[in-house]
Amino acid sequence: MHEEAADKAFRYFVSCINRELYGPKWSTRWHGGLQWARGQEFHRDGRLHFHAVAAAANDDLNRLMNRYQWHEFWYREFGRNRIEAPRSQLDITGYVSKYVTKGGQVDFSKNFGAWQPPPIDYTRRPEQDAMTGV
16 A cells, blocks of 8 residues: 555544544544554565554543454455554553654654543453453
8 A cells, every 4th residue: 555545544544433432523622533643664565554552532542442343444444453452651652662763754643742641541451341241
């Protein structure tokens, strides 16, 4: 996939999540939708892929959305992917910063830094909630 097409696919994906979480006029809400940071990396064969972290303004994103549903959406539309919940704040910081140190490009959402994301409960995994019925 060409760089521009990959960027368009990523932004479409985030826009779809925003529409589900915040409605069709999500971009006019006070928070401007999800905040995200995205590192770009090229495979050895030249194919581009992204590594991204995202946060919602009103709650832990892992409680607001079904990761499996969005994994399947991306897979149907664009192919292979992996969507995981972070295990710690250090994971989040390290995840994006390693692409800067590799010489990669890191992009940010327009609203990045405009608000403080709510805390993430790293002790409770969404998979555990599904298994226990919480």
